[in-house]
Amino acid sequence: MDVAGNRPRTVVSGGPLELAVMWGGFPLLGAGAGWLLAATTGWLARLPWVPFGDLIEWLDRLPEPQATAGTAAVGALAGLVIAGIGTAERLIVTVEAAQVQLRRSDQNRTVARVDTRVVFLADGHLVLLDGDGAELVRESTDLPAAQLAAAFRTHGWGWADDDPHRSAYRLWVPELPGLPGGANALLQARERAVRKDRRDDARELRRELGLLGVVLRDEEKRQYWRLNGRAVTPGQQETTSGERGPDGR
Secondary structure (H helix, E strand, O other), X not given: OOHHHHOOOEEEOOHHHHHHHHHHHHHHHHHHHHHHHHHHHHHHHOOOOOOOHHHHHHXXXXXXXXXXXXXXXXXXXXXXXXXXXXXXXXXXXXXXXXXXXXXXXXXXXXXXXXXXXXXXXXXXXXXXXXXXXXXXXEEEOOOOHHHHHHHHHHOOOOEOOOOOOXXXXXXXXXXXXXXXXXXXXXXXXXXXXXHOOOHHHHHHHHHHHHHOOEEXXXXXXXXXXXXXXXXXXXXXXXXXXXOOOOOOO
């Protein structure tokens, strides 16, 4: 009898407190920053090195209390925008015995337990690997590791405290041998995307490399790689193409 299958699903998220901090705290911080800016414009305008000097001088010439009210309102509005972005980007993980659901903004992804060998947190990402060591999911998150571990273990998932393949990663350098065909070109393109902080491009190139059997780990804009069990390297391709049947064909 699968005891885990009888347990209710477990939801791991920042909870109401996180929302209260974002929607209450960020606007208040923004309003406070706006008030502080209005209160110090006279002093800031006299500093020769201050950035946005023209804007500071313009604010200093505005009448009071309109200047303070205006900057505080703009700061509060900026805080609301940040809270909205934070709410959309927060990851909500719902774990059951048969599947896990990962929801972020309008994205909703479900992964079956039968397809998953191990789950862990690595470098600020929730990662699910299949039996070949390929990534099924890699989602950035700041959810507490203890809560995630308890949720997955409660429902019978294989949870690891660290990446079980961490020692298999190697630092990538251009034209490195041992990679599948086309992987070096993709890694070069991704290196440029990472250095220029083009996150969407880097994410898409990671997916393309995953299709070739290459799994990545980033560390200070350096790329480390390993191969999963489905990767085919140039040497393996030559061996396969050179095989012949009993009749010599």
